[in-house]
Each structure stands twice: as C-alpha cells, then as structure tokens.
Amino acid sequence: DAGITQSPRYKITETGRQVTLMCHQTWSHSYMFWYRQDLGHGLRLIYYSAAADITDKGEVSDGYVVSRSKTENFPLTLESATRSQTSVYFCASSQGHEQYFGPGTRLTVT
C-alpha cells in the first residue's frame, strides 16, 4: 500500500539495549522526520533529513542516531535505550510544508 509505514508498532526493550525503529514511505518525498510525543510535551523533533545522505539534529537528538541511504527509508536507532526514551515515536515525510505521518511506534524501555 502507498503511504508511510512504521515498524514495529509496539516494542518493549530493556535499558542499555540497542533498538532500531523503521520508517518507509512510498511517495519519494525529499524530507523525512522523526518525532517523539510525550504527555505534556507535544511533538518534539528528534532528527530530520532533507534528502538521502543528508541528516540534521532536532531539539532532542541526544541518544539517537539516524541514517538515510535511500530516499524511502529513514531508520531511527536508540544506541543504548534509557527509560526516559519510553515514548511514542512518529515518522513523517513531506515535499513541502505539510507533513504526512506514520501510525507511530509505541516504545517502552524497562
């Protein structure tokens, strides 16, 4: 199906483990984004990418790593998960100012 997908949809991991969240879009949008959404904070930008092989930090990038070797994929890696990274993670893509979001990944770090 066309659109933007995220996997896994739910993930439970332990403190200190590495976790990778996947994001895939079929529109060939240039821009892709990773957000986390927490109660009381709204959406916070973690990383974004303007094109393949071009990435830049958002406001809460510490502890996260991204890559974008292909236009359609934008994986987010938590190098050593901490409890404070328990959150809902949304991937989005855009070709202009309006963004299109994936369904989210609910991550719990125990």
Add this chain to the structure above:
Amino acid sequence: QKEVEQDPGPLSVPEGAIVSLNCTYSNSAFQYFMWYRQYSRKGPELLMYTYSSGNKEDGRFTAQVDKSSKYISLFIRDSQPSDSATYLCAMSSSGGSYIPTFGRGTSLIVHP
C-alpha cells in the same frame, strides 16, 4: 514563552455545536499554517493547510489566519462525536526549510 501556544483543553461541547480552536504565535516569519487531527493512538493527519492570511474552507472546517494578531483558528461547524480528537496547529516559514513548529494540541470532546 513558546513560539506556538495552544490551550490543551479538554474542550467539551455538545453535538452540533460550532467549535473554535486557536493558536497564537510569536514568530512573524511564519507564513504557512497547518492543522492536524490526531485520534487516540493514531498518527496526526493533515486537516487544513493555508498560506499567509485569510480563510480557507473545506466542508465543515474553516481555517482562519490573522497575521497581524499572530493568531490562527480552526472552526468546526455542526460538530460530531467523530470529531473528538486532539487538534494540533503547526506553522513554518518560507526559505526552503520545511520544518514546522507545532503547538501542543487541544483535546476536543464532542458528546452526543
């Protein structure tokens, strides 16, 4: 002070009411204004997108931008229980960087 302010609510209204959701902002460079709707446990979906000042209507929804007051609104006419969701405003400036600033969202409850 955050760049974009949005009352978190919840805003509770009876079915059929006219709903007004609002955001204020401080950055006069914002030119593009978006409203997203987010149902519980779902991703945000784009609802309305406007450029600069003025009104835009789409069915029961009207987006209004007043740049002189740095104030944007989303009106929902004949509200339905299915409109119950969190509404996020977002805005961005021109210049090639498509990175919006989001409000924290307003929770709307439409009761039958």
